[in-house]
């Protein structure tokens with residue numbers, strides 16, 4: 549019930565972040581509500597490990613700028629997630645524990661959740677990590693080795709006014725602190741190039757270089773990779789194995805029950821969507837048929853057919 553109330557509250561903020569949804573009509577609101585209720589009704593009692601793919605977690609005032617570049621939650625929204633995950637008895641595990649469960653065949657014994665973050669922005673360290681620690685959980689951060697410690701000035705237009713902000717990425721100190729405090733790091737490629745657009749030597753170079761650089765920075769092994777833009781093909785899968793990764797992640801809805809040679813380079817992660825505290829995200833964790841996605845895709849097709 550709390551979720552529904554919070555959902556309604558958050559919906560206007562979530563819609564604000566989505567210019568495509570500004571003309572929210574009564575029918576639109578009705579369908580969104582239908583999608584959410586249907587998602588609850590079909591909620592699946594999944595078993596195994598559900599990997600969640602977060603991007604940025606920022607103070608509410610930073611949401612409008614960064615949501616134009618990536619998927620963003622507010623710090624308050626993320627705090628609600630962690631509370632909701634605990635209240636619903638999902639078991640949060642570290643990446644190492646998740647992989648151990650999947651290899652040993654023990655994963656179907658419960659509903660395990662593994663928190664992962666992409667792109668390595670500084671808000672992961674400043675906004676998300678303190679809450680993860682406070683909850684007694686761990687998290688895994690997929691980082692681009694080329695932008696460690698970098699920051700970029702960004703501008704965007706909002707209601708005819710140009711606004712600016714700084715997009716900052718975790719530095720070596722932040723990465724080492726995360727590892728020291730019980731988190732873990734994986735590779736998201738060297739400079740976030742879409743690997744499917746490269747020749748085979750360059751694909752391998754991205755995978756090897758990011759692994760080497762991140763191992764040098766953190767002093768520990770880098771065994772996981774998340775494909776930039778979640779794009780991969782046969783050549784990318786081959787190179788990921790050659791580069792020595794143990795597992796790699798794509799983005800799609802799903803739960804992993806076991807890990808084997810057939811799926812270790814295409815493990816699904818469930819993408820957490822933008823919105824201060826977007827109610828769709830609870831459906832993503834809960835499982836079941838994703839009516840919200842079905843609805844928004846159908847709407848998109850109608851618009852751009």
Ligand SMILES: [Zn+2]
Pocket residue numbers: 666667736740776777
């Ligand atoms: Zn990314």
